Amino acid sequence: MYQTLTTQLEKNILIITINRPDKMNALNQLMMQELGLVMDEVYSNRNIKGAIFTGSGEKAFVAGADISEFLSLSPKQGGELAKSGHVVFHHIENSPKPIIAAVNGFALGGGCELAMACHFRIASENAKFGQPEVNLGLIPGYGGTQRLTQLIGKGKAMELMMTGDMITAAEALSWGLVNHVVKQEELLPKAIAILQKIQAKAPLAVARVVKCVNAALDKDQDGYEAEIREFAACFSTKDLQEGAAAFVQKRQANFTGE
Template sequence: MQLSTILTHLNEGVLTITINRPDKLNALNKTVIEELHIVLESFYKHHEMKAAIITGAGPKSFVAGADISEFLELDAAGGAALAAKGQEQVFSKIENSPKPIIAAVNGFALGGGCELAMACHFRLASEQAKFGQPEVNLGLIPGYGGTQRLTQLIGKGKAMELMMTGAMITAPEALQLGLVNYVTPAEELLPKANSLLQTIIHKAPLAISEVIRLTNIAAIGADNGLQEEINAFGRLFDTEDAKEGAKAFLEKRQPVFKGK
C-alpha cells in the first residue's frame, strides 16, 4: 500500500500498523484517519492478516492527540462530522474487528491517541508511555469515543477525574487502573505484543471473533448479553473448528483450526 502517514508490515499473520508522523508526535489529522481506514478495510478483507498491532513511529509518541491546526475553521456541524467520520471509519472499526487488534503504546497517548489505544481490544505500554484526555484544556471533550471507553475501562469516578482535570497518567498508573494489560521496557514492547498475538491467532478464529463481539456487548451493559452468549455458544457447535478442537483434545494433540 502506498500511504504517506502509515507504515505497514506483515509477519507470520500479524500486521503491524505504525502511525508515521514522528515530527508531529504522530498526531491524528485527516490524512491519518483516511489512511487508517484504508488499512483497516484491507485488514478486514485479507485472510492472511490474522491480527494487528497499532503503534507509533519514533521513541516519543504513540499518538499525541489530534492535529489542532485542523480545528480552527470548524463549527458545530464540522466538529460533529469530524467525530462521526473518525468513529465510523476507524475507532468503531477497530473495536468491532472480528480479528484481534491490540495497541503497543510506545510514548504519549493523549486525546485522540488515548482514544485510539482504547478502541483496540487491549493495550500494552512501554515504561515511558503516558496517557490522558486533555481536551478540556482546549474547551472541548473527547470526540472519538473517549468518554465512553475510558469509563468502561477504569470506572466512572476515575474517568471523570482524568477527563475533567486533563491530567496525564504514567504507564504504571494505567496498569493499576486497568487501562493497560502490560507494561514493558521499550525494547520488549513489540516482541511482547507479537508473542501474545501469536498465541491468540493459533486459537479457533470463529471463537476469538465471538469473544470480541460478546465482550463488546458486555462493555456497553446490554441487557441481552447472556442470551447472545447462549446463541453464539450453540452456533459454534456447528463449526468444523469445534469438532476439531474436541477431537484434538481427546487425541492429545494440538488442534488445527481453519476458521470454518
C-alpha cells in the same frame, strides 16, 4: 500506499505504525481516513490474522489530534469529524481479528482514544495516557468519554477528563487501562508473542469472544443473549469438531477457521 501510516506483514501479523514523527504522530483527518482503509485491509485480507498499532519513534504513540485543523470548523463540521472518528474506531473495536495497541510513548487525546478502541493495550515504561481536551475547550470526540469510563470506572474517568491530567504507564496498569508494561525494546516482541498465542486458537471462537465482550458494554444488546447465540453458533463449525477431537486425542488442534 499510505501517507501517514506504514505497514509490515510478518507471520500473519500486520504491524501498523503511525508515521508523522515531526508532529509527534498527531492524528489528522488524512490519518483518520487511512486508519479506516487499513482496517478494511485487516478485515478483508485472509493472510492477516491479527494487527498491532504502534507509533514511530520512542516518544509518541499518538500525542493527540492535529489542533490546527480545528480552528476553522463549525459545530456541524465538528460533529461530522466526531462521527467519522466513531465509525473508524468502532471498526477497530469490533474487528473479528485481534487488535493490540503497543503504546510507545504519549497517548493523548485521540491517541488515547485510538489505543482504547483496540482490544487491549501494552505499554512501554515511558508511556503516558490522558484526555486533555478540556485544556482546549473541548471534550474527547472519538469515543473517549465512553471507553475510558468502561475501562477504568466512572470516578477515575471523570477526574482524568475534567483535570486533563496525564497518567504514567504504571498508573495505567494499576487502573486497568493497559494489560502489560514492558521495556521499550520489549514492546513489539510482547505484542507479537500474545498475537501468536491467539493465532493458535480457533479464529471463529476468538471473533465470537470479541462480539460477546463488546455486547456486554452495548446498552442496545443483551450480553447474555449474545453469549448464548454465539456459543450455539460454535457447534456448527469444523473448528469445534477439531478442537474437541484434539483434546480427546491429546494432540495439538489444527484450526482452519471453518
